[in-house]
Amino acid sequence: xxxxxxxxxxxxTSSSGEAVLISCLGRANTRTFGLPTAGLTTSNNLHVLMxxxxxxxxxxxxxxxxxxxxxxxxxxxxxxxxxxxxxxxxQDPVIRAAANWIRTRRPRWHDSHDKRPPA
Numbered sequence: 001x002x003x004x005x006x007x008x009x010x011x012x013t014s015s016s017g018e019a020v021l022i023s024c025l026g027r028a029n030t031r032t033f034g035l036p037t038a039g040l041t042t043s044n045n046l047h048v049l050m051x052x053x054x055x056x057x058x059x060x061x062x063x064x065x066x067x068x069x070x071x072x073x074x075x076x077x078x079x080x081x082x083x084x085x086x087x088x089x090x091q092d093p094v095i096r097a098a099a100n101w102i103r104t105r106r107p108r109w110h111d112s113h114d115k116r117p118p119a
Contacts, residue, residue, distance in 0.1 A: 004029045006098035009074065010082045014038035018062070021074060025064040031101055032076040034094045039073035 007021050009032060018037045024030050042058035049055060063069045078097060086092045 004031075004102050006030070006102060007032045008034045008094045008098060009037050009076060010035040010094075011038055013074075014040040018070070018074060019043075022062050022064050022070055025074075026066040026068065031078065031098075032074075033078045033080055033098045033101075034076050035079060035082060036073035036075050041070040041072070041074065 005024060005027065007024050007030065009017070009021055013021065013034075014037060018039075018041050021032070021037065022041065025032075041062045043060040043062070044056050045059045047055045047057065061069050061071060078101075080094045080097050083093055088095070090096075
């Protein structure tokens with residue numbers, strides 16, 4: 001059984017931050033808190049054209065460990081508004097909710113991102 005893990009996100013979580021979040025989705029005992037992400041879940045490739053100009057295209061999509069693709073904002077398990085005045089402080093409501101979940105929940109396969117273990 002894996003340890004409980006929480007991920008916090010919000011509208012400013014984008015691109016590589018979303019890649020980190022996606023890397024944890026589908027993992028047992030993982031729950032997300034905050035707000036949906038920015039939805040920039042692609043990676044870019046640079047193409048040098050014949051005349052030397054460059055074209056940067058978003059060509060790759062990101063998927064979690066269960067092969068679920070993320071094509072826009074990534075929803076959270078528990079929606080909690082961000083309070084910018086308290087962000088990263090002990091009173092931050094997102095951090096408090098995540099810490100509370102870790103303290104009060106027994107490890108289990110529980111959320112919408114998880115695949116259930118074999119019976």
